[in-house]
Ligand code: ADP
Ligand code: ZN
């Protein structure tokens with residue numbers, strides 16, 4: 127024991143070890159300056175690492191001669207405030223993960239790497255010309271440049287490069303404008319002074335906070351808004367509103383009220399939901415700074431957003447999953463848009479669900495939290511049923527648009543033209559002729575999901591995974607979508623040497639080719655991960671769509687979310703069947719949600735929308751309910767099934783997964799865990815181990831994957847067992863090629 131008047135730092139170091147480490151304060155640093163939440167440099171074994179002070183104590187269990195001094199501190203005030211520290215402690219406990227790694231994940235990459243927590247400078251672009259008709263005419267063929275110029279003109283002091291980038295304007299466009307001497311840029315030091323909800327009022331403004339007047343809410347929206355603003359203290363609200371019911375308008379008005387009260391708002395969005403359109407809608411409405419955190423930004427830009435939120439200079443933060451860890455000292459409202467979306471769950475390292483952490487966060491900040499969706503998760507519906515969340519519904523579309531009609535098209539025994547049934551092609555033709563747009567949804571990118579030998583039936587498989595290789599034509603190659611392995615297209619069958627290799631099935635690339643041939647008079651715009659890889663590809667595609675001319679939009683789920691395409695009146699869903707018989711217990715739920723989201727893209731403008739679902743299973747009860755636009759009944763049917771099987775949200779799950787070079791090693795380890803559960807907790811009927819079993823794709827990236835599922839009707843029991851098992855696993859010495867992970871509340875099996 128060290129003497130009691132010593133100061134000992136308990137430091138969280140980013141290692142998988144589930145423990146804290148004691149250090150003495152760095153030499154030459156006044157110990158009175160030290161506070162939890164500060165970054166410190168420490169020597170950890172042979173390595174120098176960056177840790178976070180978790181606590182300051184006066185005693186250590188470590189013998190005094192073993193205690194080392196930390197090497198130095200990186201700042202004079204904590205980067206992580208106490209409430210983020212507690213959020214991380216809670217997450218580390220709940221997901222049974224190392225606190226050091228959890229805290230490290232909570233930091234933006236730049237701070238994790240030891241960069242200073244200062245914003246530095248930002249690049250601002252300013253107009254140096256008058257935007258008159260002559261100039262507009264001159265730039266007529268350079269549409270993006272004109273758009274950029276118009277945006278820059280809205281801000282006399284200039285507009286930041288990040289904001290322009292988020293509006294879909296690339297650096298190239300800006301440099302081209304600069305070459306024409308129409309704009310110039312300058313660097314501005316960032317001061318991060320707190321946003322002001324009262325001052326800054328321009329004479330032409332609607333209010334000091336708003337640039338643009340709010341819409342007049344319809345009664346459903348008004349009721350929802352009042353439900354959210356009922357009290358400024360903690361209360362979760364499930365806002366179930368059909369697509370186009372005006373949820374976003376409700377968010378905007380709830381945020382306005384929050385800002386007016388001098389508080390900040392956090393808006394979480396799914397990964398592919400953070401479109402330029404969404405960001406623009408917020409920036410157009412509000413005068414206070416709106417910052418974003420998403421994967422399209424550089425580390426430096428993300429740090430600036432993070433600091434702006436932390437120092438309350440931003441009033442609104444719009445962010446994907448990891449944004450839930452951003453400090454916001456005046457947090458007064460959290461919105462989780464599309465709360466059912468799978469991207470809120472992180473699938474590696476700390477397997478957290480940002481939606482659940484957001485609820486915890488709202489509780490700490492004592493503020494309202496809104497979970498919005500047209501197709502809520504069963505978890506949230508359950509919370510609404512039991513009264514833990516209030517449940518507000520918006521059943522009709524705002525602004526007069528009608529709900530789309532949904533038709534199930536039975537394709538059994540029908541002749542298909544490259545995957546398309548004739549009635550769909552006919553309807554597409556008519557729709558296009560009427561001058562409307564058509565959206566074709568196919569959740570498979572590439573040319574064809576596999577390449578098959580016509581003579582012997584051999585399919586090209588990935589050598590590293592239990593999966594087929596996908597055929598791509600642009601550029602020509604074979605690609606495994608599970609491990610990224612790529613090879614040339616084989617010219618002969620490896621089994622029988624036949625040269626009759628044929629694409630099997632439909633991918634978006636192939637459909638693009640087919641549709642271009644069938645509808646030569648109309649452009650086919652493909653939107654998927656491959657076609658939008660280039661930075662400005664997506665904005666350019668969206669621009670073309672928004673021109674409103676008749677065209678065919680063809681895409682994967684990238685098209686399904688967040689976009690508002692008023693010109694689309696027909697949506698065709700080509701392969702809905704795949705998801706109906708998934709081995710994952712959530713498969714049907716996800717398929718239903720996806721279909722309803724896609725269907726929700728149609729008829730959002732003045733014209734009514736129609737949806738056609740091609741299926742071999744028109745009698746399937748789920749499809750029947752969906753075709754009646756009845757999500758509630760669909761959800762209820764899923765509920766009874768889950769209840770019966772004691773699956774979430776009617777039971778609790780955790781899964782241990784192993785990955786190993788040899789299949790038997792993982793199995794043996796999981797068997798040990800199972801034995802231990804039965805031995806130590808056998809008397810608890812409330813817990814059932816299932817497995818070990820091979821994962822759905824047993825071999826992936828050359829490694830064998832097994833899993834053990836633990837199922838319980840009571841959460842505390844499950845966590846007691848998990849604690850024991852994790853402790854047990856930590857005490858084992860495992861071979862290097864064998865890894866295990868724990869996933870609490872798994873989204874995917
Ligand atoms: P959601 O987020 O539920 O899909 P949005 O908020 O995007 O719906 O609204 C759909 C469309 O309806 C948008 O074009 C929006 O401008 C319009 N809208 C929303 N609320 C109103 C309202 N109260 N009056 C008129 N139009 C509205
Ligand atoms: Zn063959």
Ligand code: ZN
Nearest residue numbers: 588591606609
């Ligand atoms: Zn593979």
